[in-house]
Amino acid sequence: MAYTSVRELLNACKSEGARLDEVILRSDLGESGLTEEESRARMHHLWQVMVATSENYRGEDRSASGFAGGDAAKVEKAAAAGLLYSGGYYARVIAEALKTAECNACMKRIVAAPTAGSCGVLPAVLLPLWRDGLYDEEAICRALYVAAGFGQVVAARATLAGAEGGCQAAVGAASAMAAAALVYLKGGTAEACAEAFAMALTNLEGLVCDPVAGLVELPCIKRNVIGAVNAVSAADMALAGVVGHIPADEVIDAMAEVGAAMSRDLRETGIGGLAGTPTGQAIRDIVTMAGGEE
Amino acid sequence: MRLFDVLGPVMTGPSSSHTAGAVRIGLTARKLLGEQPAQAEILLHGSFAATGRGHGTDKALVAGLLGMQPDDENIPRSFVLARQAGMLFTVGTINLRGAHPNTALLRLRGQDGHVLEVMGASIGGGRINICQIDGITTNFGADHDTLIVHNLDTPGHVSAVTTCLSEHHINIATMQLYRSAAGGYAVMVLECDQPIPADIVEQLRKMPGIVKVTSLNL
Numbered sequence: 001m002a003y004t005s006v007r008e009l010l011n012a013c014k015s016e017g018a019r020l021d022e023v024i025l026r027s028d029l030g031e032s033g034l035t036e037e038e039s040r041a042r043m044h045h046l047w048q049v050m051v052a053t054s055e056n057y058r059g060e061d062r063s064a065s066g067f068a069g070g071d072a073a074k075v076e077k078a079a080a081a082g083l084l085y086s087g088g089y090y091a092r093v094i095a096e097a098l099k100t101a102e103c104n105a106c107m108k109r110i111v112a113a114p115t116a117g118s119c120g121v122l123p124a125v126l127l128p129l130w131r132d133g134l135y136d137e138e139a140i141c142r143a144l145y146v147a148a149g150f151g152q153v154v155a156a157r158a159t160l161a162g163a164e165g166g167c168q169a170a171v172g173a174a175s176a177m178a179a180a181a182l183v184y185l186k187g188g189t190a191e192a193c194a195e196a197f198a199m200a201l202t203n204l205e206g207l208v209c210d211p212v213a214g215l216v217e218l219p220c221i222k223r224n225v226i227g228a229v230n231a232v233s234a235a236d237m238a239l240a241g242v243v244g245h246i247p248a249d250e251v252i253d254a255m256a257e258v259g260a261a262m263s264r265d266l267r268e269t270g271i272g273g274l275a276g277t278p279t280g281q282a283i284r285d286i287v288t289m290a291g292g293e294e
Numbered sequence: 295m296r297l298f299d300v301l302g303p304v305m306t307g308p309s310s311s312h313t314a315g316a317v318r319i320g321l322t323a324r325k326l327l328g329e330q331p332a333q334a335e336i337l338l339h340g341s342f343a344a345t346g347r348g349h350g351t352d353k354a355l356v357a358g359l360l361g362m363q364p365d366d367e368n369i370p371r372s373f374v375l376a377r378q379a380g381m382l383f384t385v386g387t388i389n390l391r392g393a394h395p396n397t398a399l400l401r402l403r404g405q406d407g408h409v410l411e412v413m414g415a416s417i418g419g420g421r422i423n424i425c426q427i428d429g430i431t432t433n434f435g436a437d438h439d440t441l442i443v444h445n446l447d448t449p450g451h452v453s454a455v456t457t458c459l460s461e462h463h464i465n466i467a468t469m470q471l472y473r474s475a476a477g478g479y480a481v482m483v484l485e486c487d488q489p490i491p492a493d494i495v496e497q498l499r500k501m502p503g504i505v506k507v508t509s510l511n512l
Contacts, residue, residue: 002295028297041299049304063308065348104307107350107370114300114422116310122301148301155295161418214345216308270345288346 001031002152006194006248009149012180013190017041020190024149025191033290043141046111047233050100050123050129053110057099061106061129068105068217070096089128090229097124097228114151114160114173117216120224122147123180135185146184147177150197150248157249158256163210165259167223172255173203175234176228182235196238198248200231205251206258210273213284219274235266303313303420306369310394312342312349315416317369317429320358322424322436323412325510331381333403334359337388340395342416354386355398359383364420365478382474397425412507427508430481431472434512438485443498444506447480454501464488479505 003009003024012023025039034042056135072095076258078084079091086094090119101120104110111117112269126143129135135143151160154173159165180193190197204227244251273278305314324330338346346352350370355374359378364462368375376383388399394415402410413426422436427442434440440477445451452471459466465487473480490509498507 002297032296032298039297043301046298046301046304063348064350097498107307107313109304109365109367110307111302111304112310113302116305116307116314119307129420145297148297151300152295152297155300160295160300163418213348215342215348221455271334288344 002027002156003149004153004156006150006197006252007152009153010190010194018030019142020149020184021145024152024173027149031123040141044049044137047137047141048108049142051127053103053108054096054099054123054127056108057103059289061102061108063105063215063217064107065215065217066214067212067283067287068221071221072102073098077088086136090232092128093124093228093232094225096127097121097224098221100124101224104219105215105217113147114155114177115162115170117220118160118170118174118224118227119170120221121227121231122178122181124224125178129185137184141201142184143181145195147181150180150193151177153249154252154255157252159259161268166262166267167207167209167258168201168204168255169259170209171220171223171227172201172207174224174232175204176201178228178231179234179238182231183238186239188239192238194248195233195243195249198244198246198251199244200234201248201251201255202244202246202264203230203234205255208262208273209268210266210275211270213269213279213287214268214270218251218283234247282288298422299419305420306354306365306367308324309349309442310420311416311418312345313354313369314364314420315418315422316342316346316351317355317358317362317364317366318420318422318436319398319412319414319424320355320400320413320414321361321363322358322422322510323402323410324359324361324509326412326424326427326442327402327404327410328508329404330361330379331359332404332405334381334383336383336385337399337401338385339388339390339393339397339399341421342396342398343387344421351398355385355400356381359400359402359460386405394423394425408456427481428506430474430479432481432482432483433470434485437512439489439512440510441482441484441486441490441494442508442510443482443484444505445482445502446505447475447477451480451501451503452482455484455498458494458498459484459486460496462491464490464494489499
């Protein structure tokens with residue numbers, strides 16, 4: 001059975017003397033009916049799809065609405081020309097988050113992680129590390145188990161759906177999962193993974209889901225960037241020994257409470273927030289009027 | 295939630311409800327028809343009608359009717375592929391009172407002219423609910439092998455069908471009964487733990503009072 005609290009998950013690591021990823025993998029086998037080998041093969045497949053999505057990115061692709069596409073290419077070009085504040089890993093994280101999220105909007109194949117709208121966060125923080133050879137596919141897949149295990153706790157205590165909890169439940173959860181994965185990769189303790197997870201989720205608490213025209217484009221694509229960058233900063237703080245003081249489980253519960261208190265207009269209905277601005281409504285009218293084919 | 299429901303599924307974007315779920319509705323309708331339709335009328339309701347074009351819901355439904363899975367990279371090209379495959383289709387909108395916001399109504403015609411109407415809703419995370427077949431309420435997720443029997447609303451049909459399944463060692467997971475009006479038309483939906491062999495379907499079709507038998511094998 002999946003863990004329903006981060007506390008239990010950390011206790012299981014201690015009592016079994018096992019790593020986070022091992023405890024999480026084993027907890028799923030009974031429920032999914034998969035063998036350990038099948039489970040690992042499936043995780044490798046997910047990672048290979050994440051890699052392929054990034055490699056299949058084309059700067060000239062546009063979504064059906066015409067409002068999504070081309071942004072990752074702009075960031076990569078400007079970073080290469082030395083025009084940006086962020087360089088190195090950070091600039092690559094930004095570009096990768098845009099790439100995968102733009103691929104999603106352009107009807108390419110992605111891994112929902114945990115949702116399609118937040119699919120760019122995990123690959124964004126992991127791909128540059130893997131490409132530089134800092135971690136091999138085995139290590140990355142172990143980190144993905146860590147991310148998934150923390151995500152399971154969010155699903156159990158709160159929700160991963162923007163329609164229920166707002167963007168904090170989708171990009172927020174993805175960011176927190178990615179923060180835990182990053183700390184794990186760097187050899188941080190299970191407790192430090194939980195701290196990074198809690199701080200990342202804390203910092204995106206309250207984020208609403210207000211997609212213009214109801215499409216997974218605006219602001220969803222760029223929200224993947226804040227999710228990814230936030231994951232890196234939370235992981236760095238945790239690795240430095242910074243703590244958030246509110247335990248992870250309580251942060252998840254707070255996120256659930258905030259999500260429940262959100263107006264329905266701000267939970268994936270395409271009514272409130274950015275969707276309700278004059279420009280947001282004008283875009284909606286253009287997109288929904290543009291009938292016809294191709 | 296299972297681990298690979300948190301990470302995954304692998305799917306063609308942009309939306310698990312408006313794209314991946316729509317592919318599954320199309321694919322399920324194709325399986326219920328028993329073949330690739332010669333003709334399909336696709337009608338979108340609610341949020342499917344309002345945002346379906348931007349989410350590729352129309353292309354996703356056609357892709358499903360062509361037999362594609364939600365992770366197929368050809369989903370964006372499904373209109374072109376349908377023409378190549380000789381499947382005629384139209385896409386329009388409809389207002390279905392009281393239906394789930396993400397609902398599609400598919401009117402299908404098979405190669406030999408037999409018709410089937412399927413109403414399906416995409417209920418989140420790529421999960422679906424087939425809510426009507428030929429205008430009569432059903433309620434199943436298309437994640438089990440399923441037998442759907444339309445019969446006259448007269449005694450004895452339920453026991454005939456369940457006896458037939460038990461003789462073939464097929465275990466029933468869930469069973470639902472619906473009828474249009476007393477003494478009219480009734481529907482049985484049986485979700486099973488084993489695939490439903492073609493000879494059961496043939497055997498049931500020959501029984502008196504049975505109007506239509508449809509099976510969904512995953």
